[in-house]
Amino acid sequence: MTAATETATEAAEARPQTQKLTLAQAVNRALFEEMGRDETILVMGEDVGIDGGVFRVTEGLLDAYGPERVIDTPLAESGIVGTAIGLALAGFRPVAELQFMGFLYPAMNQLCAHAARYRNRSRGRYHLPMVVRMPYCGGIRPPEHHSESYEALLVNTPGLKVVIPSTPYDAKGLLVSAIRDEDPVVFLEPKKIYRAFREDVPTGPYEVPIGKARVVVEGRDLTLIAYGAMVRVAMEAEQALARDGVSVEVLDLRTVSPVDVEAIVLSVEKTGRAVVVHEAPRNAGFGAEIVALINERALLSLLAPVQRVTGFDAVFPYPMLEHHYLPTKERVVKAARRALDF
Amino acid sequence: MTAATETATEAAEARPQTQKLTLAQAVNRALFEEMGRDETILVMGEDVGIDGGVFRVTEGLLDAYGPERVIDTPLAESGIVGTAIGLALAGFRPVAELQFMGFLYPAMNQLCAHAARYRNRSRGRYHLPMVVRMPYCGGIRPPEHHSESYEALLVNTPGLKVVIPSTPYDAKGLLVSAIRDEDPVVFLEPKKIYRAFREDVPTGPYEVPIGKARVVVEGRDLTLIAYGAMVRVAMEAEQALARDGVSVEVLDLRTVSPVDVEAIVLSVEKTGRAVVVHEAPRNAGFGAEIVALINERALLSLLAPVQRVTGFDAVFPYPMLEHHYLPTKERVVKAARRALDF
Amino acid sequence: MPRTVIQESRTERLEILDMEGRLDEALAPALSDDQLVTLYRLMVRMRKFDEKALNLQRQGRIGTYGSIKGQEACQAGLVPALTRHDWLVPSFREHGVLISSGIPMHLVYALWKGDERSNLFPEGIRCLPPSIPVGSQLLHAAGLGMGLAKKGDPGVAVGFGGDGATSEGDFHEALNFAGVFSARTLFFIQNNQWAISVPLKRQTASETIAQKAHAYGFPGIQVDGNDVLAVTSASQEALAHVRAGRGPYLIECLTYRMENHTTADDQSRYRTPEEVAYWASRDPIDRMRKFLSGRGLWGEELEKSWALEVSTEVDREVELLETMPAAPATDILDYMYGERPWFLEEQRRLLQEEAES
Amino acid sequence: MPRTVIQESRTERLEILDMEGRLDEALAPALSDDQLVTLYRLMVRMRKFDEKALNLQRQGRIGTYGSIKGQEACQAGLVPALTRHDWLVPSFREHGVLISSGIPMHLVYALWKGDERSNLFPEGIRCLPPSIPVGSQLLHAAGLGMGLAKKGDPGVAVGFGGDGATSEGDFHEALNFAGVFSARTLFFIQNNQWAISVPLKRQTASETIAQKAHAYGFPGIQVDGNDVLAVTSASQEALAHVRAGRGPYLIECLTYRMENHTTADDQSRYRTPEEVAYWASRDPIDRMRKFLSGRGLWGEELEKSWALEVSTEVDREVELLETMPAAPATDILDYMYGERPWFLEEQRRLLQEEAES
């Protein structure tokens, strides 16, 4: 353990200041470096050990930190989150992985009825510094239950924080923040962009604060609000609209709970128009919350109804039809046009 | 079985046209009468048999229809909903009870990943005519996990219908519709008002259609939108405001999925102001969806931001503090004033 | 090669004290006279605690209450076998365990009065807040037991559940994780034969609950749960096994819930007075008193003075309960997160404004 | 009275055909020569189906695919013991069962290509769509089995799962409900010793999976899952038990997954070539061929002509797969409800507009 820690530290000193990493690699580096820093951190889940995770996100951790800290669990999601709670109570900082967000349901009771509530139930005596990571969202053409986006369910659950990075840089910094947080954080990894692109990611620890949105592009005419893989779709739409002379501001929420309401209001007060993009179903989806916040805090700034571009209120399709389901640049542009032409 | 059926029928003929019933009794009558009509209907859950349910909602069913149709199950919510799916596939129409909505989580996977999806997954070959009933909402000062309102999670789940009655008459008619529906319906019973009042409920079958709201009081200045136990709170607010000369329209949604968007838009177009009331947490609660729908379809009619009066984004408290959590007439009036004075 | 037996298991039942208070010397745990008397005292104290709770409920001074009457031997037999390193992971019917482990009675009363502050146990007591969703907290006991093993901590996590709890998926996952990871966990199941109105037969077709442990590769034993010495002996044996790092253990205490499920329940709807009477005749306290009297360790004088001592304590605790200052309304928001997010900041202002107006 | 054994259970393992194809005559199921040959043919057909699937995947003509190689004996041994009244409740690795039960190959290929229409099986076949969330559909098998018992239906519901599936809470709840309600359900567990990269030892500390049935009051047996005659014999016995109304049954087929978990997996990361080679030497098809050849029931000629027949079928089915007309985009919305709600009506218009533009 100590050996691994030293290796990690030495390596950090030897290596260049930044590395070009994919989002998956950035998550891996956050886990690797944080585990080197704090030996109470555990990684646990199905296939996270010798296999390095089905997306290879936990690759190398077992070798570096051994089976006492990198734990292949039985195939049971409630068991994973439930024992992570116990481990946190025993003084560890577990980072539990669910293999896909589509398999969150069996763990809902442990996550929402227990993890989210221990601090409150014990009036502060116990709190759970734990992270529950999981790949989420569609776009990789897998079987059923491998493409779900259930973030709204978690936002409606008091006591959780819910973080969704859209870039390698943010992924690392947000995960570091999540691991260091004293409360349970759900960390949703947009698997569609696990390897979509690389960017410079600093070696060594840094935090991206939970609860702060990022202005990806500044603009004047309309605000596109997105998170996770949809940020890239929003960016494509921004470029298409820019070519037509529309100045679009793109906001990447980065955290959906607590959401950065200030950033949203500030932007909409400037632009007067907004489109929210997410791929979860629309009915009671997180987009509705954004619309409600804007309605409450910036109604008079609105020049047009806030538009929602979302997945359909239907089961995420099997691969052959999935492209019909996912929000596209075209749909975002169309919604923007509706707002602009209102 | 046939004996019971005949008894039920004879009794129906002998009895007066209506009876004064509580909401709990109305649910019981719907179950009793429908089971008499269709012997494929089963009732199942924890303590639904000899005990008649912890709220006595299934009282008398075991005597009338026997243990093959009124089934006390082991203590396992996933098991209840999961075997109900199997029973539906075998040709039955199960009406499964979860003892409290706070114990829905363990059944989420069966309800949301399976029951809601069988028709779609099988491209229409299989469908599940099943109802999952459960008492929900706060106000009766029980232990933790007995007061939860998770309706937003279900609205965000494609493939379900979600019904919430607020009166005995509606409870019976909506449950009859739910039982006769060919798809899974979640039926949420506001336990705070199980016995709060009685009203005339017709003997014999009638349907209240799923997906249709009810205008409880007509008004011109502001629309109060509520469902379940909050309809009564809305009514109290309406009366208070009426005394001050404000003409309030009260809308009882009755179904939250599919929600009656037409009724909402119609009312808001008339009044220009709206307050949504529910007791679930606010963040990504169902109220946000209402605000979003109004924003999309009636923005120009709005004279003020739609207000949300909701539970706090906190765990539903233990009994001694629960009165601080629940929306009150005062909070609704205050929100209405904010809209009126905007 | 053909059809071969590849696995065998057996489940044992332990009884030490019979209904007349006669002891099976060979099996009796090595306890001093004092320790024997302590077991009895613990049970009487639980009974008085319970009677007062039912009383307070009837008078509307606490809310719905779930009685432990009949289950005193299970709870008294376990506690003395524990150390301060051990973790309690209780369900909602372990008041006897709680008040015997250093948690003052008024906090347990406060739980049933509906006050989250009841879960703020005295420092140094390793006990989690009682958990309501049946069976779910057994996973916390499994995880704690995994963690204790990892840390080389001397403690054992004791997870509690009823017969009904064994039907939940989490029971299975907890036992399975504990088995795989050789967790330092004792699963302590009080099989009182009813889950509200559902009898054991409807809960599982298994002959015993003890044998369920075999599906997870560790031992299980059934004890007469109305025999405090059998519970003590089994607890000692099980805890020694777990402490030695030999993996988890399951104890099934076969007992009976003498009262309604909770004060909101009406047991006459689903079970006969005869059945209840039969179990009344097997009362754990009577049996132990007979035994102690036979040994000359207990008598009417002691009974009276202990009763007085306990009722004085109970009264003092009720006093403490009823003089607890009211919790501020903002308590409902203030323990959600380590740092309050903006929305709770806003909501807190609203709540405070209301309180002030 | 003292410490008594109150429950005993044993788990048996059944093997009939050894690695050299030698038969244990005493245990052999009563099968005609034709039936014996059929078992072999079924296995070969599965193998060819599987090889083609891997092939199609490599060429990008279907998506991720999960191979059944090595598990043919489990699947071929079961199917002939079933009747058209029985319900199949498959997981994602039962293609052998499916294509042996009257479901055309191209539909199973279509599943892995990602087409919901693959689940629209021919009328009269009682088979549910394969279920992805591990273990969850066992509850549907339990419920179906409860329903069949209620209706006096002659069928049995067969629920499938892997070794990994036995860790899920739903496995437990399914077996428990089935036990309590004497469901007409057979739990058919293919223990291929791996759940992706997780070996059996990490899945449970139980010595066998078969013994887990004892926790629910019904029998379980382990069979050599690479011995098609052992699987046949156990299936017949188990189904007879269930059909007679004697309650559920669990069969554990101890076998091995020869390929990657799916084509997205890389088994070389977590298991040795030696282990795989060891199991290759225990190939279920080889063993049965040796046996049939020894009896003079099979030879090179038959092997060739069957291979030809199957590969013709496979080619035709791939043709069918690849000439399936594309599904309309609106299919993603049109099967959500019996009657389309307003929001899907609106969303459908949007989708159609897009398709037209």
Ligand SMILES: Cc1ncc(C[n+]2csc(CCOP(=O)(O)OP(=O)(O)O)c2C)c(N)n1
């Ligand atoms: C998950 C869950 N489902 C339902 C309930 C409601 N409930 C509370 S106690 C109880 C029965 C518990 O029976 P058992 O486990 O035998 O414990 P006992 O009450 O007999 O001590 C039920 C159904 C609950 N608390 N949690």
Ligand SMILES: Cc1ncc(C[n+]2csc(CCOP(=O)(O)OP(=O)(O)O)c2C)c(N)n1
């Ligand atoms: C509830 C759930 N969790 C995780 C997964 C991802 N997953 C798919 S198959 C698999 C392993 C299954 O192992 P086993 O049950 O032994 O079946 P096998 O693949 O060996 O046939 C996992 C973890 C899933 N499908 N469902």
Ligand SMILES: [Mg+2]
């Ligand atoms: Mg019990």
Ligand SMILES: [Mg+2]
């Ligand atoms: Mg397997």
